[in-house]
Amino acid sequence: MNATTGGVPFSFSRLLIVAGNTFTEAVRQKLFNFLLLLAVGLVASAQFFREFNFGSSELKFISDFGLGAMVFFGSTLTIAATAQLFFSEIENRTALTILAKPIWRTEFIFGKFLGVFAVIGVFCALTTLLLAGLLCSRENSLMALHPDAFPNGRLIHYGDLMVMGVLQWLKFGVLAAITLLIASFSNTNLYTVVMSFFMLVICHLQYLAHDAYAQVASLPLRLLVRMLGYVFPNFQVFNLADQVAIGSGLDAGVVLRVAGYALVYIAVIGGLAVYSFRNREI
Amino acid sequence: MTPAALPLAIEIKNLTKDFPLNLRGVKLRAVENLTLSVPEGRVFGLLGPNGSGKSTTIKIILGLLEPTVGECKVFGVPSGRVDSRLNVGYLPEAPYFYRYLSGTELVCFYARICGVPRKRLDERVREVIDWVGLSGAAQRRVGTYSKGMLQRIGLAQALVHDPRLIILDEPTAGVDPVGSAEISELILKLKAQGKTVLITSHLLAQIEDVCDRVAILDRGKLILEGDVNELVGQRDRQALIVDPLSPEQLDELRGWLAARGHALNAVEQPRARLDQLFISRVSRPDKGGQK
Amino acid sequence: MKFNLLALRPLRAGTVVLATLLIAGWAMRPLEDPAWQAVRAGQPALKLDSLQGALGQGVTVGLLGGFRAIAADFFWIKTNSVWSDYDLPATQTLIKLVTAIDPRPLYFWQNGARMIAYDMPNWRVAEAGGYDVVSTAMQQQIEHEQSAVAIKYLNEAFGYHPDSVQIYLEIGNVYLNRLKDLNSAAEYYHKAALRSDAPYFVARIYAELLRRQGRNAEAYDWLKKLYPTLPKPTPPGLVQPAKNQPSALEIEMAMAPVVLGRIREIEKELKIPEYQRFKP
Numbered sequence: 007m008n009a010t011t012g013g014v015p016f017s018f019s020r021l022l023i024v025a026g027n028t029f030t031e032a033v034r035q036k037l038f039n040f041l042l043l044l045a046v047g048l049v050a051s052a053q054f055f056r057e058f059n060f061g062s063s064e065l066k067f068i069s070d071f072g073l074g075a076m077v078f079f080g081s082t083l084t085i086a087a088t089a090q091l092f093f094s095e096i097e098n099r100t101a102l103t104i105l106a107k108p109i110w111r112t113e114f115i116f117g118k119f120l121g122v123f124a125v126i127g128v129f130c131a132l133t134t135l136l137l138a139g140l141l142c143s144r145e146n147s148l149m150a151l152h153p154d155a156f157p158n159g160r161l162i163h164y165g166d167l168m169v170m171g172v173l174q175w176l177k178f179g180v181l182a183a184i185t186l187l188i189a190s191f192s193n194t195n196l197y198t199v200v201m202s203f204f205m206l207v208i209c210h211l212q213y214l215a216h217d218a219y220a221q222v223a224s225l226p227l228r229l230l231v232r233m234l235g236y237v238f239p240n241f242q243v244f245n246l247a248d249q250v251a252i253g254s255g256l257d258a259g260v261v262l263r264v265a266g267y268a269l270v271y272i273a274v275i276g277g278l279a280v281y282s283f284r285n286r287e288i
Numbered sequence: 289m290t291p292a293a294l295p296l297a298i299e300i301k302n303l304t305k306d307f308p309l310n311l312r313g314v315k316l317r318a319v320e321n322l323t324l325s326v327p328e329g330r331v332f333g334l335l336g337p338n339g340s341g342k343s344t345t346i347k348i349i350l351g352l353l354e355p356t357v358g359e360c361k362v363f364g365v366p367s368g369r370v371d372s373r374l375n376v377g378y379l380p381e382a383p384y385f386y387r388y389l390s391g392t393e394l395v396c397f398y399a400r401i402c403g404v405p406r407k408r409l410d411e412r413v414r415e416v417i418d419w420v421g422l423s424g425a426a427q428r429r430v431g432t433y434s435k436g437m438l439q440r441i442g443l444a445q446a447l448v449h450d451p452r453l454i455i456l457d458e459p460t461a462g463v464d465p466v467g468s469a470e471i472s473e474l475i476l477k478l479k480a481q482g483k484t485v486l487i488t489s490h491l492l493a494q495i496e497d498v499c500d501r502v503a504i505l506d507r508g509k510l511i512l513e514g515d516v517n518e519l520v521g522q523r524d525r526q527a528l529i530v531d532p533l534s535p536e537q538l539d540e541l542r543g544w545l546a547a548r549g550h551a552l553n554a555v556e557q558p559r560a561r562l563d564q565l566f567i568s569r570v571s572r573p574d575k576g577g578q579k
Numbered sequence: 580m581k582f583n584l585l586a587l588r589p590l591r592a593g594t595v596v597l598a599t600l601l602i603a604g605w606a607m608r609p610l611e612d613p614a615w616q617a618v619r620a621g622q623p624a625l626k627l628d629s630l631q632g633a634l635g636q637g638v639t640v641g642l643l644g645g646f647r648a649i650a651a652d653f654f655w656i657k658t659n660s661v662w663s664d665y666d667l668p669a670t671q672t673l674i675k676l677v678t679a680i681d682p683r684p685l686y687f688w689q690n691g692a693r694m695i696a697y698d699m700p701n702w703r704v705a706e707a708g709g710y711d712v713v714s715t716a717m718q719q720q721i722e723h724e725q726s727a728v729a730i731k732y733l734n735e736a737f738g739y740h741p742d743s744v745q746i747y748l749e750i751g752n753v754y755l756n757r758l759k760d761l762n763s764a765a766e767y768y769h770k771a772a773l774r775s776d777a778p779y780f781v782a783r784i785y786a787e788l789l790r791r792q793g794r795n796a797e798a799y800d801w802l803k804k805l806y807p808t809l810p811k812p813t814p815p816g817l818v819q820p821a822k823n824q825p826s827a828l829e830i831e832m833a834m835a836p837v838v839l840g841r842i843r844e845i846e847k848e849l850k851i852p853e854y855q856r857f858k859p
Contacts, residue, residue, distance in 0.1 A: 013371030023400045027386065034388035058659050063686040067652050074649035098384045103445070106350040106378040107401045108370050157778065157832075187596070191589070210644035213615070236604030237597060243614040245645050260617045267610040274603045278596050285592055287307075288352045 014108050021117040024104075028091050028121020037087055041129060044079055045136055048072055052140050062148055062155040065141055065162055072137035076130065076174060083129055084178040085202040088122045088185035093195040102288055115280045119186055119272075126178045134171030138164055166256055169246075173261070176268035177244035181206060183275035184239075190283040209241040216240075239271050294327035296364075297453045297484040298349055303358035305344050305508075318344040320508040321358070326486055326501075328452070331479050333495040333516075334488040336505035342488040343381065345505070346457055349486075350378055362453065377446030381458040381488075383438055385445070387431030391422055394430055395444050402449035416444040420474065436467035443474060454478060456487045460494055465563045466570055472498050493563075496520065529558055622647070623682055623739050642680060651681035662694055665702045670694060675732070682739040688732075689749050696729035696753045726757045747771035748781065761792050779809070779833045786841065799845045802838055803857050809835040 032038070048071070055067045095101040095118075105114065141162050149156050185202040192198045212235055219231035243264050246256060305319040319341040326332045334342050347353040348360050351367045365372040385394050395413045404412055417426050420440040425433065433441060439459060446454055456475070460468035468491075475498045478485055489495050495502060496516060503513040512519070533541065542552050625642060642650055658673040674691035681687070700722045707713045713721075730753055736746045751767030754760040765788035772782040782805050789798035810825035810833050825833075842857050 013365075013369070014374065017403075020401055020403075023397065027389075027397055031386065031388055058656065060686070063684070066684060066686065070648040070652045074646060077645075098386075099380060100385060102347075102352065102380050103378065103383065103385070103398070103442075104401065105352055106373060106376070106380075107398065108373045108403070109401055110370055191592070207640070207644065211640070214643065233601055237600045239604070240611055240615060242618055242645055243611055245618055246614060257617065260614050263610045264614045267607055267614065270607055270610070271603065274599065278599055282592055282596065285588060287354070288347070 014110070016110055017113060020109055021113040021120065024109075024114055024117025025120035025124065028118055029124045031091060031094070032087060032121070032125045035090075037083070037090075037125065038128070040079075040083075041132060044075060044133065048075060048133075048136060048140060052144065061152060062161060064148065065145055068141055068144060069137065069162065069167070072133070072140065073170065073174075076133045076137070076171075080126065080129060080133070080174060080178050081181060081206055084122070084126050084181045085185050085199055085206070087125055088118075088182045089189055089195050089198040089202065091122055092118055092186060092189040093198070096288075097195070105288055111284050112280045115186060115190070115283050116276055119182060119276055119279075122182045122186075123179050126182065127175055130171050130175040130178070134168060138167055141167070169256055169261055173244045173246060173264060173268075176265055176272075177241055180239055180241075180268050180271045180275065181209075183272045183279065184209075187275050187279040187282060190279045190286060205238070206241070209238050212238040212240055213242050239267075243267060294329065296325050297328045297362065298324070298326035298332075298486065299361045299364075300324040300345070300349075301359050303345070303348065303360055304356050305341075305348060305353065306356045318508050319348070319505075322505075322508070322510050324503055324510065324513070326453075326484060328484050329479075329482050330500045331475060331485040331487065331498050333499035333502035334486060334505065335490065335492060335495060335502055336488075337490060339507075340505040341508040342505055343457060344508075346378075346455055346486070346488060349455065350376065375452040377449070377451035377454045379439070379442045379446045379454070379456045379459055381461060383442035385430045385438065385441065387429065390429055391417060391426040391433070391441050391444075394441060395448050398445040399448040404449050412448060412450075416448050417441075419447070420444045421470075436463050436470075439463055439467065439471065443471070447478075451483075453484045453486065456485065458489055459487060460489065460491060465566045468494060469563070469567050493561075525553070621683075625680075647681045648683075651677050651684070651687065654680060655687060658691075658694075662698070665705075667699055667702055671699070671728075678736070682736070685736075685740060685743065685745050688736040688740070689745060692729040692733050692749050692753070695732060696726050696757050700725045700757075722757055726753050729753050742770075742774060744771045744774045744777045744781070747774075755788070761788055764788055765792065783834065783838060783841070790845070795845050795849055799842065799849060799851075802842050802845070806835065806838050806842065806857070806859060809833040809838060811835045 051071050052068045055064050055071075058064075060067060095104070101114075105111065142164070145160060145162055149160075181202070184205050185198060188201045188205070189198045192201065215231050216235040219228050219235065222228045222231060246260065246264060301323050303319055303322040303324075304317065307316040307318060308314075309316055322341075322345065324345075334345065336342050344353065348355055349362060349367055351369070351372060354368060360367040362372040363375055386397070389397065392413060395417060396409065399409055399413055414423075414426075417423055420443050422437060422440050422444065425437060430438070430441060443456075443459075446456075459471050459475075463471065472494060475485055475487065479498075479500075485498075487495065487499065499516050501513075501515050502519065504511050538552075538555065545552055625647075638650060654673055654677045658670060658677060661669040661673060674687075674694060678687050678691060700718075703721045703725070704710055704713050704718055707717070710718065730750055733746055733750050733753075736743065740746055747767045747770045751764045751771065754767065755764035765785060768781060768785040768788055771777050772785045782801070786798040786802050786805075789795070789801065810830050812830050813824070839859060846856050
């Protein structure tokens with residue numbers, strides 16, 4: 007898109023206005039309410055694990071279930087919120103009003119994206135902090151009860167936990183971009199949600215295609231499988247820090263690469279969403 | 289001044305819009321070879337039955353749809369370009385806005401999108417909300433607004449950046465006679481300010497009251513265009529409205545007219561229009577708590 | 580033919596999207612590969628053949644999709660519930676399922692082996708009528724069988740945790756506590772003690788196991804080699820560089836004075852002349 011020939015230059019502040027409005031919608035439509043439910047669930051499950059006398063391994067259970075809940079609910083929130091916040095504009099025809107203003111569709115789409123990304127950011131930050139708080143308080147009491155189980159001090163790598171929160175946020179960012187891309191050409195909210203979940207599964211499992219292509223004998227088939235592996239982002243790379251309770255530290259270089267991987271994908275897929283949305287007749 | 293001599297707000301040439309229905313070539317032609325000009329400073333009515341291509345034409349003017357063939361310019365700028373919309377305000381048909389924002393927040397949002405400078409923002413938003421008569425409800429969530437209020441807040445957002453061209457798509461659809469009379473008043477005020485207004489409607493009586501010029505579309509084709517007075521005024525006739533005359537006086541008048549080569553064609557009791565009667569009797573509805 | 584092109588626009592758009600994604604995926608290999616290798620290194624391959632029968636399709640997809648840890652946790656909780664019902668076949672199956680799903684946490688291996696070696700013999704004896712009814716020979720046979728299962732299970736753990744101190748100790752403990760096989764227990768304690776990350780007590784217990792078998796000379800040699808490696812409190816008046824100073828906890832755990840005491844005990848037992856005695 008040539009931002010200058012139109013006489014109205016691309017404006018980041020307009021993009022932020024759309025993002026701010028999207029975020030306000032999420033807040034006022036009470037999308038965050040279920041966070042409370044999630045928090046109660048996490049605390050309750052942490053309480054539940056005490057029943058089993060796992061000792062210091064109780065921390066592993068809390069962190070596994072906490073991260074699992076974050077991944078599961080985060081994915082659901084990302085897809086549902088992106089589709090909802092996009093289609094509320096289309097279905098309520100507010101897109102008509104806003105796109106009739108001097109605004110680029112790029113600003114609109116990336117504004118929508120940034121609004122959703124901020125919503126997921128708040129979700130990830132709150133969930134990570136809640137989980138860290140839960141783990142820390144339980145670790146303190148376990149350390150007081152069984153000091154011998156903590157010969158090297160704390161078991162939980164809280165830094166890794168924070169990195170995990172950020173990586174999940176970035177992954178949800180890619181997922182939100184994918185959902186926007188699907189929404190940009192799809193006609194219904196439901197189709198978008200179903201397709202996005204489908205994509206989520208594919209992106210988690212695409213490494214199997216990578217693995218499989220090596221074993222396929224025929225060349226055309228091998229090429230096809232290999233290409234499929236390239237078409238979908240590999241979501242498994244974001245699981246870099248999923249073992250915060252028994253992990254052995256993270257390589258900052260690898261973390262930065264994963265972050266770069268996510269950001270490039272967000273830009274590329276977001277750009278494709280703009281391309282597809284420009285063809286859409288409102 | 290004739291329309292041709294005025295600078296043009298909208299210029300549509302040989303515009304055709306097709307919607308593909310399937311890959312085998314079945315298509316829906318929504319607008320066919322439309323050529324139309326809207327001069328600046330006029331109130332222009334785009335009329336036609338449902339499905340005649342009015343909304344499609346408006347969407348093309350706003351750059352929401354791309355023409356299949358032909359061109360469309362707004363103040364000389366092709367309508368596909370973002371800057372063609374710099375001086376355009378648009379009120380969609382049956383508008384539905386972000387329910388979770390208050391009236392002020394909503395208008396403020398659109399004002400910022402349109403680049404109203406920050407230091408003028410609050411003042412300008414207050415001004416237009418006041419202008420459409422919604423000051424009392426400005427802090428209420430839009431979700432609680434009635435249809436008429438939605439129409440008025442829609443008008444406020446369309447006007448907030450002080451555009452030169454205002455496009456109103458069926459502004460009175462679903463609004464009661466009082467509300468639609470108010471909208472007519474607002475349109476006339478806009479005209480007095482020198483704005484160009486493009487208005488679509490299938491309620492012809494209303495259009496007739498406010499429009500200078502109309503075009504009628506049917507099945508995507510332009511079937512009639514011209515000044516309202518030219519189209520509906522009967523220039524070879526005149527009506528006189530007088531106090532009641534007795535039959536003798538009426539006969540005398542006939543004689544007087546016949547001596548001068550004129551005929552008295554009809555004698556009728558003039559009737560007030562029902563909507564005017566309604567408006568004069570019904571109390572003005574609540575304007576959202578305004579004094 | 581303007582119209583046909585119009586109708587084909589979605590196809591064209593789809594092609595552009597796919598092609599762009601393909602190029603992006605290919606171009607991002609340098610970013611993806613190192614991260615993917617790192618993730619792969621932390622995730623042992625799933626043995627799907629052994630799992631598919633036990634799990635439904637949904638769970639299998641979940642496992643492949645990165646929910647292994649949580650699935651293993653879930654089945655471990657299930658293991659605990661069948662364990663509290665003394666359900667031997669179910670417990671044994673679930674223990675193996677858990678480590679097949681996620682072999683990374685040592686906790687599963689250790690506690691699974693303990694259930695097999697220490698709890699299950701009691702269940703089997705109780706089922707056969709109790710310790711009063713079942714003959715000692717039969718009891719021993721049950722203990723041997725269960726211990727063999729546990730040791731075989733723990734040996735599988737080495738596939739994922741090569742040379743793990745904890746696993747060596749776990750096997751050593753089964754020999755020591757269940758089978759009373761001091762020789763084998765000592766062998767595993769020795770393997771554990773040779774690891775640099777072994778806790779200090781392992782080396783001391785290894786020496787004790789040797790002594791209990793009457794292998795005093797071996798124990799003596801071992802402790803003599805061990806003592807100089809242990810962190811000791813700084814003698815008063817001597818200032819050590821702060822950098823290499825062991826922590827108070829470390830010094831306490833190393834129990835150097837206790838080790839020296841053992842050395843002296845063995846020297847007495849072995850009647851080692853004064854001049855040949857160990858000089859720290």
